[in-house]
Amino acid sequence: MALCTRIFSASKAIEILEAYEGTLDDDYPPENERCEHSEMLLYKVSLLEECGLLEKALEELHKKETKIVDKLAYKEQEVSLLVKLNRLEEAAKLYRALLYMNPDNYRYYEGLQRCAGLYSEKGQYSSDEIQRLDALYQSLQQEYTWSSAAKRIPLDFLQGERFQAAVDNYIRPLLTKGVPSLFSDLSPLYDQPGKADILEKLILELEDSLKKTGCFPGRTVKEPPSTLMWTLFLVAQHYDRRSQYGTALAKIDEAISHTPTVIDLYSVKSRILKHAGDLTAAAALADEARCMDLADRYINSECVKRMLQADQVSLAEKTAVLFTKDGDQHNNLYDMQCMYELASGESYFRQGELGKALKKFLAVEKHYADITEDQFDFHSYCLRKMTLRTYVEMLKFQDRLHSHSYFCKAAAGAIRCYLKLFDSPPKSATEKDEEMSKLLPSQKKKMRQKQRKAEARAKKEAESKNEEISASNVSKSGKRHVKAVDPDPHGEKLLQVEDPLMEATKYLKLLQKHSPDSLETHFLSFEVNMRKQKILLAFQAVKNLMRLDAENPLSHRCLIRFFNKVSSMPAPVSDAERLVWSVLEAERPAISQLHQKSLTDANISFLREHENSLMHRVAVAEMLYLLEPNKKSEAVKLIEDSPNNMVSIKGAPPVQLWKLEDCIAVHEVLENVLIDKEAASRWKARCAECFPYSRYFEGIRSSVVSKAYLNNLIDNSENGASNHPELNNSIALNGKLETFKDLKI
Amino acid sequence: MKQVAISLDAVREKNLMQLKKLNVVLFPVRYNDKYYADALASGEFTKLAYYSDICVGAIACRLEKKDPGAVRVYIMTLGVLAPYRGLGIGTELLNHVLEQCSKQSISEIYLHVQTNNDDAINFYKKFGFEVTETIQNYYTNITPPDCYVVSKHLEAQPRK
Numbered sequence: 001m002a003l004c005t006r007i008f009s010a011s012k013a014i015e016i017l018e019a020y021e022g023t024l025d026d027d028y029p030p031e032n033e034r035c036e037h038s039e040m041l042l043y044k045v046s047l048l049e050e051c052g053l054l055e056k057a058l059e060e061l062h063k064k065e066t067k068i069v070d071k072l073a074y075k076e077q078e079v080s081l082l083v084k085l086n087r088l089e090e091a092a093k094l095y096r097a098l099l100y101m102n103p104d105n106y107r108y109y110e111g112l113q114r115c116a117g118l119y120s121e122k123g124q125y126s127s128d129e130i131q132r133l134d135a136l137y138q139s140l141q142q143e144y145t146w147s148s149a150a151k152r153i154p155l156d157f158l159q160g161e162r163f164q165a166a167v168d169n170y171i172r173p174l175l176t177k178g179v180p181s182l183f184s185d186l187s188p189l190y191d192q193p194g195k196a197d198i199l200e201k202l203i204l205e206l207e208d209s210l211k212k213t214g215c216f217p218g219r220t221v222k223e224p225p226s227t228l229m230w231t232l233f234l235v236a237q238h239y240d241r242r243s244q245y246g247t248a249l250a251k252i253d254e255a256i257s258h259t260p261t262v263i264d265l266y267s268v269k270s271r272i273l274k275h276a277g278d279l280t281a282a283a284a285l286a287d288e289a290r291c292m293d294l295a296d297r298y299i300n301s302e303c304v305k306r307m308l309q310a311d312q313v314s315l316a317e318k319t320a321v322l323f324t325k326d327g328d329q330h331n332n333l334y335d336m337q338c339m340y341e342l343a344s345g346e347s348y349f350r351q352g353e354l355g356k357a358l359k360k361f362l363a364v365e366k367h368y369a370d371i372t373e374d375q376f377d378f379h380s381y382c383l384r385k386m387t388l389r390t391y392v393e394m395l396k397f398q399d400r401l402h403s404h405s406y407f408c409k410a411a412a413g414a415i416r417c418y419l420k421l422f423d424s425p426p427k428s429a430t431e432k433d434e435e436m437s438k439l440l441p442s443q444k445k446k447m448r449q450k451q452r453k454a455e456a457r458a459k460k461e462a463e464s465k466n467e468e469i470s471a472s473n474v475s476k477s478g479k480r481h482v483k484a485v486d487p488d489p490h491g492e493k494l495l496q497v498e499d500p501l502m503e504a505t506k507y508l509k510l511l512q513k514h515s516p517d518s519l520e521t522h523f524l525s526f527e528v529n530m531r532k533q534k535i536l537l538a539f540q541a542v543k544n545l546m547r548l549d550a551e552n553p554l555s556h557r558c559l560i561r562f563f564n565k566v567s568s569m570p571a572p573v574s575d576a577e578r579l580v581w582s583v584l585e586a587e588r589p590a591i592s593q594l595h596q597k598s599l600t601d602a603n604i605s606f607l608r609e610h611e612n613s614l615m616h617r618v619a620v621a622e623m624l625y626l627l628e629p630n631k632k633s634e635a636v637k638l639i640e641d642s643p644n645n646m647v648s649i650k651g652a653p654p655v656q657l658w659k660l661e662d663c664i665a666v667h668e669v670l671e672n673v674l675i676d677k678e679a680a681s682r683w684k685a686r687c688a689e690c691f692p693y694s695r696y697f698e699g700i701r702s703s704v705v706s707k708a709y710l711n712n713l714i715d716n717s718e719n720g721a722s723n724h725p726e727l728n729n730s731i732a733l734n735g736k737l738e739t740f741k742d743l744k745i
Numbered sequence: 746m747k748q749v750a751i752s753l754d755a756v757r758e759k760n761l762m763q764l765k766k767l768n769v770v771l772f773p774v775r776y777n778d779k780y781y782a783d784a785l786a787s788g789e790f791t792k793l794a795y796y797s798d799i800c801v802g803a804i805a806c807r808l809e810k811k812d813p814g815a816v817r818v819y820i821m822t823l824g825v826l827a828p829y830r831g832l833g834i835g836t837e838l839l840n841h842v843l844e845q846c847s848k849q850s851i852s853e854i855y856l857h858v859q860t861n862n863d864d865a866i867n868f869y870k871k872f873g874f875e876v877t878e879t880i881q882n883y884y885t886n887i888t889p890p891d892c893y894v895v896s897k898h899l900e901a902q903p904r905k
Binding site: 177226228258259260 | 797
C-alpha cells in the first residue's frame with residue numbers, strides 16, 4: 001500500500017509507514033524478519049529525503065540505527081543527508097570512514113572532494129585548486145597504499161610536468177605486473193589537450209630503455225621479459241588511438257613475435273585493423289584469437305561481433321552457437337537476449353537483405369517488450385521480500401527502458417529498412433506472375449518444377465528439424481514441448497507489408513518519446529514525415545534538429561531540403577493547406593539561419609563558417625546541387641578542394657584529420673547523389689593513399705589487394721570454425737635454440 | 746630480478762592452440778595430428794609453462810610400451826620462448842616430468858637431439874641424461890641430419 005501511495009505523494013507514504021510502525025511492538029522484529037524490517041526503515045528514510053525533510057530523515061536514521069541491518073547502506077544514506085544539509089565536516093569524516101572500508105570506490109573520493117569544495121563536474125580546476133587536490137591525494141595515497149583509485153584520479157586533474165611524473169609512476173608497476181587493461185584505463189586522458197603528446201613521449205622512452213638496457217629509464221633493476229611485450233602492447237594501442245595505423249600494426253607485430261601466446265595481442269591487432277578499415281582481416285584475426293582459448297566466452301563473442309561487422313553472418317552464427325546449450329540452438333541464442341540481433345540486423349541491412357534485417361531488428365524490439373513484461377513477476381516478490389528501495393529503482397528503470405541505446409539502434413534500423421522499402425518496393429506477387437507468363441512454356445515448366453522442389457525440400461527440412469527438436473526435448477524432459485517453428489525465417493512476409501511508413505511510425509513514436517535529445521530521432525522523423533507529406537510534423541523535426549545542434553551538417557541538410565520542398569509545393573488550395581502555410585510563414589522568421597536570406601545564400605554562409613570541415617563542405621555541396629542542379633561541377637569541386645590538414649608531431653608521420661567513415665560517406669555522395677563517376681573514382685584513389693588498409697578504397701595494404709588468399713579462406717570455412725591461417729605472424733626463429741628437440745617426419 | 750610466479754598447466758582440447766603457437770615459433774617443423782593426439786593422451790606428462798600468467802613454454806611427451814609390460818617416456822618437444830630463457834622454466838618443466846616418472850615407477854626416459862645442438866646436450870647432462878646412441882640421417886630437411894639418442898634410466902622408487 002505504501003508503494004502505491006508513493007507514486008502519488010511521498011509524504012502520504014511516510015504517513016502510512018509511520019502508522020504501520022505504530023502498530024508494532026517494541027521488540028519487533030523477530031530474528032528472521034530483521035532484514036525486511038531494516039529495508040522498510042531505510043526506505044522510509046529515503047522517502048523523507050525525497051520530500052526534503054532532511055533533518056527529520058537524519059534524526060530517524062540515527063534513532064533506528066540498531067534496527068538497520070545493512071550497515072553500508074546506512075552509512076551511505078547518512079553521508080548523503082549530511083552533504084545535503086551542508087554539514088560538510090561531519091560528512092568528510094564519514095567519507096573517510098567509508099574509504100577505509102573501500103578505498104577504490106570513486107564515489108567516495110568524489111564525495112570527499114565535494115566536502116572540501118574541490119569538485120568540478122567537467123574536471124576543470126584552477127591551478128590553486130590543483131595544488132590542494134594534489135596535496136589531498138598525496139595524503140590519501142599514503143593512507144591507502146594499495147588503492148589504485150587514489151593513484152588514478154590525480155591523473156585527471158594534474159597538468160604538465162606534474163602529470164608526466166605522476167603518470168610515469170602509475171604506468172611502470174602496471175607494465176611490470178602485466179595489466180592488459182592499462183590502455184583502457186588511460187584512454188579518457190587522450191581527450192584532454194596536451195596529455196596525449198606527453199604520454200607518447202613517455203611510453204616511447206620506456207620502450208627504448210627496455211630495449212637497450214632491459215630496465216626502466218633511471219633504474220638498474222632488470223625488468224622481467226614480459227614488460228617489454230606489455231610496453232609494445234601499450235604503444236600499439238596508443239598509435240591506434242592516434243590513427244597512425246601503420247605504426248600501430250608494426251608495434252603489435254613486434255609484440256606478437258616476442259610472445260606469440262598472448263591472446264590480448266591478437267585481439268588488439270584485430271581492433272587496429274578494424275579501425276584502419278580492413279574488416280575481413282580483422283574478423284580472421286579475431287577468429288585466430290578465439291581459437292587460442294576455446295573455453296573463453298568473451299573472446300567468442302568478440303569474434304562473432306567482428307564477423308558480423310565484416311558481414312559474414314552465417315559464419316558468425318555458427319561461431320556463436322558454440323556457446324549455447326545443445327538442442328534448439330537458434331532459439332537458445334534468442335532466449336539469451338544477448339542482443340546479437342542488432343549487429344546481425346545491421347549486417348543484413350548493409351548487404352541489402354531487408355527482410356532478414358527487419359526480422360532481426362524486430363527481434364530486438366521484442367526483447368524489450370519482454371523485459372517490460374517481466375517486471376510483473378517482481379511486483380509480488382518484492383513486496384514479500386520487502387526489498388523496497390531496489391523495487392522502486394527497478395520501476396524507474398522500466399520507465400526509461402526504451403531510451404536504452406540498443407533499443408534506439410534497433411528502432412532506427414527498423415525505420416531505415418521501412419524507408420528503403422518505401423523508396424524501392426520489392427516485386428509484388430502479381431508482378432512476378434506477369435514475368436513468368438512472358439517466358440516460353442518449356443522455361444515456365446522448368447521454373448515451376450524448381451519451385452516445387454525447393455518448397456518440398458524446405459518443408460522436409462522444417463519437418464525433420466521439428467522432429468529433431470521434439471525428439472531431443474522428449475529425451476531431456478520426458479514432456480513434449482512443441483516449440484513454435486518460425487513460419488517466416490527469412491522475413492519475406494515482413495517485406496510484403498502494405499504500408500511501410502505506418503510501421504515505421506510505430507517505432508518512431510517510441511523513439512520520440514524516450515530519446516527526444518538524440519539527433520538521430522529527429523532526423524528519422526524528418527525522413528518519414530517528408531515521405532508521408534506531413535509537412536508540419538517534418539517541420540517540427542527540423543526545429544528539434546536546430547535546437548539540438550544547428551551547426552551539424554545533418555541539420556543543415558534537413559533545413560534546406562525542407563524549405564526547398566515547401567517552396568516548390570503548389571499554392572495552398574484547401575483550408576487545411578492554407579493553415580499549414582500560415583504556420584510556416586509565422587515560424588520561418590524565427591529560424592536565424594534563414595533570416596532575410598534565400599536558401600542559396602544560407603547555404604553559402606554555412607560554408608563560410610565551416611570551410612575547413614570535410615563533412616560540412618559535403619553537406620553544402622549536396623544542397624548546392626539540390627538547389628541549382630546546373631552547378632554540379634561546382635559542387636564536386638567544393639568537395640574535392642576540402643583541405644586535409646595534416647598535423648605533424650616531431651619525428652612521427654603526419655596525422656590526417658579525415659576519418660575513414662567520413663570519407664566512405666563522401667564517396668557514396670559522389671556516386672549516388674551527385675552522380676559523377678569520375679569524381680568518385682578520383683576520390684577513391686586519393687583515399688586509397690590516405691587509408692592504405694581500407695578494403696572499401698582497396699588500399700594497397702588491405703586484404704583485398706595483398707592477401708587475396710584470405711578471401712578464399714573465409715569462403716571455404718563455411719563448414720567449420722577452426723581455420724586459422726598463420727596470417728600476420730612473422731614466424732621468427734628465435735636466435736639461439738637452446739633446447740632443440742626431435743622432429744617428426 | 747624480482748621473483749615471478751612460474752606455474753604449470755595441463756594441455757586440453759580447449760587450449761591446444763597455445764601449444765601449436767609455441768611449436769610454430771620454437772621449431773622449424775610442422776607437427777602432425779598424431780603428435781597432438783599423443784600429447785593429449787599422455788596426461789600429466791605434457792604441460793604448458795606459465796610465467797606471470799603468460800604461456801611461454803611447454804613439454805610434450807609420449808608414453809611408449811616397452812616389452813615386457815613396462816612403459817617408457819619419450820620426450821617429443823621441450824622448448825621455451827627466447828626472451829624467457831635462462832629463468833628456470835625449462836628446468837621446472839623437465840623436473841616435473843622426471844618426478845612423474847619416479848611416481849609412476851617408470852624406469853626409462855629418452856629423446857632425440859640434433860648432433861650440433863651442444864646447448865641441449867649440456868642441459869640434459871645436468872639432469873643425469875647420457876648420450877647412448879647416434880643415428881645417421883635421422884632428419885630429412887635440416888643439417889646436420891644426424892641425431893643423438895639421449896636417455897636416462899631411473900631407479901625404482903622404494904615402496905613405503
